Amino acid sequence: MQNTSDPTPSPTSTPTADTGSPPLTPTADTEAPPSAPRQRPARQWAAVAVVAAATFTVVTAEMLPVGLLTPMAGSLRVSEGAAGLTLTITGLVAALSAPLVPLVAGHFDRRLLLCLLMAVLAIANLVSAWAPHFAVMVVARVLVGLAMGGVWSLAAGLAVRLVPERSVGTATSLIFSGIAIASVLGVPAGTYIGDLGGWRSAFAVTGAVALLVAVAMAVLLPRLPAERGTRAGGVAGLFRNPRITTGLTLVALLVAGHFAAYTYIRPVLEDTAGADATQVGTLLLCYGIAGIAGNFAAGTTAPAAPRATLAVTSALIAASVLLIPVIGGTAAAAAGLLVVWGAAYGGVSVGAQTWLMSSAPEAREAASALFVGVFNGSIAIGALIGGRVVDAAGPPSVMWLGGALAVGALVVTMAGRAPRGRRTPKGR
Structure with a gap:
C-alpha cells in the first residue's frame, strides 16, 4: 500500500488554500473508488438499510447489559461491578479486533464476511442467554466484541460501494444511525423484554435478530470483493x-x-x-x-x-x-x-x-x-x-x-x- 502522507494533487483538481488536502479524484498513484453496483435504487437503499440494521444490532448487543446488570449479577452470583465488566470486555475486544479483521480477511468477499460476523454475534448472544456462570458469559462477551469490531470496521466505509457518489452522505448517515437508534429503541427494548421474561430472554431475542440480519445481508447485499488486500x-x-x-x-x-x-x-x-x-x-x-x-x-x-x-x-x-x-x-x-x-x-x-x-x-x-x-x-x-x-x-x-x-x-x-x-x- 502506498504512503498516503504526501499525495500528489491531480492536475484536474484545485487545492484549497487552507488545507492543501489530497484530491478526491483519482490520481496516477491512487486507486479510484469503485462505483456503486449497477442496481435499481430501491435495491441499493435496501442494501444500505440492512447494513444499518447490522450496526443497530451490534450496538444493542454491546449495550444490552446496561439495563440488565442487577438481575444478571444475581443470577450469575457476582457483584454488579463485576457484571459491568461485560461492557468493558466487549469494548476492549472490539477495539483490538477492528484493525485485525480486515488483515485476517484478506481478499475474502465482504458480504460473506459480514454474514459470518453477524452469525458469530447471534451465537454469542445465545450463549449469553444460556450462560450457567460468569466465566461462560465472559467468553460470550468476547465473541460479541469480536463480531462488533469486525462489523464496524467493514460497515463504516461501505456506503460508497452501495450507492452513487451523490448519495454517499445520506447513506453513511443511515448506516451510522444504528448507534443512536440502538440507544433510543434497542437498549430500552432489551430492558423491557428482560423485565417481562427474564434477562436471559433479552439476550436470546437479540441473538435471533442478529441471525435474521445475517440472512437479510446474504439476500440483499451485492457481492463485495475486497478492494485490495489490507x-x-x-x-x-x-x-x-x-x-x-x-x-x-x-x-x-x-x-x-x-x-x-x-x-x-x-x-x-x-x-x-x-x-x-x-x-x-x-x-x-x-x-x-x-x-x-x-x-x-x-x-x-x-x-x-x-x-x-x-x-x-x-x-x-x-x-x-x-x-x-x-x-x-x-x-x-x-x-x-x-x-x-x-x-x-x-x-x-x-x-x-x-x-x-x-x-x-x-x-x-x-x-x-x-x-x-x-x-x-x-x-x-x-x-x-x-x-x-x-x-x-x-x-x-x-x-x-x-x-x-x-x-x-x-x-x-x-x-x-x-x-x-x-x-x-x-x-x-
Whole structure:
C-alpha cells in the first residue's frame, strides 16, 4: 500500500488554500473508488438499510447489559461491578479486533464476511442467554466484541460501494444511525423484554435478530470483493498521513470526553437537577431522539465541510457538558442542554468517518478499522477515567473533565490538517 502522507494533487483538481488536502479524484498513484453496483435504487437503499440494521444490532448487543446488570449479577452470583465488566470486555475486544479483521480477511468477499460476523454475534448472544456462570458469559462477551469490531470496521466505509457518489452522505448517515437508534429503541427494548421474561430472554431475542440480519445481508447485499488486500504495514502507514492522525486524535478526545461524562449522567442529573428515575429516563429519551436528528444533519454537511462539521460538533458538546453543572439546576434547563449535547454527539460518528474516508480514499477499509479501534478504546478509557473522577470529587466534577476533552478536540480540529470536502458533481 502506498504512503498516503504526501499525495500528489491531480492536475484536474484545485487545492484549497487552507488545507492543501489530497484530491478526491483519482490520481496516477491512487486507486479510484469503485462505483456503486449497477442496481435499481430501491435495491441499493435496501442494501444500505440492512447494513444499518447490522450496526443497530451490534450496538444493542454491546449495550444490552446496561439495563440488565442487577438481575444478571444475581443470577450469575457476582457483584454488579463485576457484571459491568461485560461492557468493558466487549469494548476492549472490539477495539483490538477492528484493525485485525480486515488483515485476517484478506481478499475474502465482504458480504460473506459480514454474514459470518453477524452469525458469530447471534451465537454469542445465545450463549449469553444460556450462560450457567460468569466465566461462560465472559467468553460470550468476547465473541460479541469480536463480531462488533469486525462489523464496524467493514460497515463504516461501505456506503460508497452501495450507492452513487451523490448519495454517499445520506447513506453513511443511515448506516451510522444504528448507534443512536440502538440507544433510543434497542437498549430500552432489551430492558423491557428482560423485565417481562427474564434477562436471559433479552439476550436470546437479540441473538435471533442478529441471525435474521445475517440472512437479510446474504439476500440483499451485492457481492463485495475486497478492494485490495489490507496489510499490517498498510494500516500502520496511515499514521504517516497527518489528516488521519488529526482525525483519530479528535475522535479519541471527543469519544473519551463524551463517555467520561455520559456514563455517569444519571448521578449528575440527580445531584445537579434533582431529577428522579422517571425524569432521568425522559431526559435521556430526549437526548437519544436529538442524537438521531444530529446524525442525519451531520451526514448532509460533513461530505462538503468535514472540518466545519466537527468543529461545530466539538464546540456544542463542550458548551453543553460544561454548562450542566452551572445552569442545569432544573429539569427544564438540563433537558435543553441534553438535547444540544445529544444532537452534537449524534454527528460525531458520521462526521469523523467522513473525515477519515476523505483523508485516505485509497485505503478506506484500513482507515475504518483504525477509526473503530480508536472509538471503542476511547469508550473504555473515558468511562474508566470518569469513574475515578466521580469517586474522587463527586458526580458534577466529571462534567468538567468531559468538557475539557471536548475543548481539546475543538483545538485539534481547527489546528490540525483536514481533508478537503467532496464537491457535488455537476449535472447531478
